[in-house]
Amino acid sequence: MRAARFHGPGDIRVEEVPEPEVRPGTVKVRVEWCGICGTDLHEYLEGPIFVPPAGSPHPLTGEELPVIMGHEFAGVVTEVGPGVTGLAEGDRVAVEPYHTCGKCPACLAGRYNTCRSLGFVGLSGGGGGFAEYCVVDAARAHPLGEIPTDLGALVEPLAVGYHAVRLSGVRPGQTAVVFGAGLIGLVTVACLRAAGAGRIVVVEPAAARKAKAPGAGADVVLDPAVTDVPAAVADLTGGAGADVAFECAGIDRVLAQAVASVRAGGTVVNVAIWGRPATVQMNDLVMKEVNLLGTLAYCDDHPDTIRLLADGKIDAERFITARVPLDDIVDGGFRELIGNKEEHVKILIRP
Numbered sequence: 001m002r003a004a005r006f007h008g009p010g011d012i013r014v015e016e017v018p019e020p021e022v023r024p025g026t027v028k029v030r031v032e033w034c035g036i037c038g039t040d041l042h043e044y045l046e047g048p049i050f051v052p053p054a055g056s057p058h059p060l061t062g063e064e065l066p067v068i069m070g071h072e073f074a075g076v077v078t079e080v081g082p083g084v085t086g087l088a089e090g091d092r093v094a095v096e097p098y099h100t101c102g103k104c105p106a107c108l109a110g111r112y113n114t115c116r117s118l119g120f121v122g123l124s125g126g127g128g129g130f131a132e133y134c135v136v137d138a139a140r141a142h143p144l145g146e147i148p149t150d151l152g153a154l155v156e157p158l159a160v161g162y163h164a165v166r167l168s169g170v171r172p173g174q175t176a177v178v179f180g181a182g183l184i185g186l187v188t189v190a191c192l193r194a195a196g197a198g199r200i201v202v203v204e205p206a207a208a209r210k211a212k213a214p215g216a217g218a219d220v221v222l223d224p225a226v227t228d229v230p231a232a233v234a235d236l237t238g239g240a241g242a243d244v245a246f247e248c249a250g251i252d253r254v255l256a257q258a259v260a261s262v263r264a265g266g267t268v269v270n271v272a273i274w275g276r277p278a279t280v281q282m283n284d285l286v287m288k289e290v291n292l293l294g295t296l297a298y299c300d301d302h303p304d305t306i307r308l309l310a311d312g313k314i315d316a317e318r319f320i321t322a323r324v325p326l327d328d329i330v331d332g333g334f335r336e337l338i339g340n341k342e343e344h345v346k347i348l349i350r351p
Contacts, residue, residue: 002351003131004329005066006043006051012069012330020127020135022081027138029093031351033153033323034122034129035072036333038182039273043069043123044334050123059117060099063125070349071097071122073129074144074152084138092144094155095129095136096302097121113299129153130329132351142302147309150323153348154187154316159298159305160271161187165195167295168244168269172196175237177229177261178218180248181209183345184271186216186319188246193217194313199236203229203257208342215318230260241266250274259284259292267291322347 001019004012022028043051052058054065074094077087087093099119100107106114122128127135144152165188170176176197178185181204192200193216201220202213213221222232233242241263247255250272258268259281268290285292298305308314321344324332333347 001132002326003068003128004070004326004349006047006069007066009045009047012044012334013066014327014329017068017131019133022079022135024082025084025138026081026135027077027084027087027093027141028079028081028133028135029075029095029141030078030133031070031073031075031129031131032149033074033348033350034070035153035157036337036347036349037072037157038184039071039123040069041334041337045338050120052124058099058119058124060101060119061125067123067125068128068131069122070129070131071120072153072156073097073122073134074149074155075134076149077141078133081138087138087141087143092147092149092152093141094144094152094302094306095121095134096140096142096159096298097129097136097156098140099124099126111299113297130326130349130351142306144306145310147306150320150348151309151316154319154346155302155305155309156298157183157346158187158191158308158314158316159301160184161189161191162305162308163298163301164188164246164269164271164295165191166301167293168246168267170195170197170244173198174243175199175201177201177203177233177242177245177258178248179203179246179254179258180272181206181213182248183319185246185248186212186345188248188271189213189216189218190314191308194308201233201236201242203254206342212345224257229257233261237263243267244269246271248272252279256281256284259290262288262290264288265290267293269293269295271295319345320348321345324349326351
């Protein structure tokens with residue numbers, strides 16, 4: 001079969017590789033669509049980061065460079081392994097792309113997204129979505145029902161936003177501020193709207209991204225280059241501040257604005273993956289008793305996210321900005337995103 005493999009910085013090759021075989025407890029999925037994630041871009045430009053480098057195989061997959069990429073994918077089950085129930089050939093599924101040990105304290109506590117040996121399908125070995133086929137644990141293949149697989153490929157990033165919103169504890173009618181209107185910021189906005197948030201404020205300087213925010217569900221869009229964001233949020237909330245804020249940028253000054261924008265006893269959720277140590281003014285947390293919460297990907301969130309799509313509570317189609325065949329993944333996918341990042345939300349690859 002054909003697959004896109006990451007060999008090193010700037011080096012992704014579409015190659016012929018052996019087709020994977022089902023094992024007990026797994027299903028084979030014919031991949032129909034797979035999204036390019038910001039993590040994939042970081043690997044392409046600066047990696048290996050999450051990809052296990054040569055000489056350091058991942059503890060769960062045993063694989064190292066080169067690996068098949070792609071972790072935001074959906075497709076159709078073509079073969080069911082021994083011991084699998086609840087799935088059948090022909091089922092549309094979205095894949096929750098985890099490798100977990102199932103034995104560490106985090107896994108045993110149900111927090112498998114923080115597994116000590118956590119790995120991702122499409123980054124840590126074990127196949128990936130930029131391939132014609134992928135074999136995955138049956139428990140990680142979530143039925144889509146009648147949802148088409150292009151929208152199914154968006155379940156993974158949507159689940160990131162859903163998980164962050166769930167952990168935030170936001171209640172219907174409350175005010176939320178989302179800092180950053182890239183894909184994760186936009187899907188967080190969409191999940192906030194589905195959760196019944198009252199007023200949703202988006203903070204974003206880039207014109208193209210600002211334009212996309214209202215369609216995702218934002219009521220107010222603020223440009224931090226020309227607006228005192230905490231003051232503006234205070235004005236919008238009668239001086240109280242927002243109930244929750246979501247940091248989706250990974251920038252010190254943005255984190256500081258998020259803390260300054262929430263009310264006393266409010267919550268700031270850090271969604272971004274940071275590329276360097278963050279600076280936090282702890283007294284800003286202390287003086288208002290602000291809760292600063294970390295969130296990582298998703299955990300038992302795919303079924304609920306799929307229900308939001310099935311019930312029409314999230315319009316995921318608007319996030320798809322291009323569809324590209326596998327053979328054009330480098331120029332039409334990765335390089336297009338690098339050169340025109342602000343113009344795109346999600347580019348899907350068709351293996």
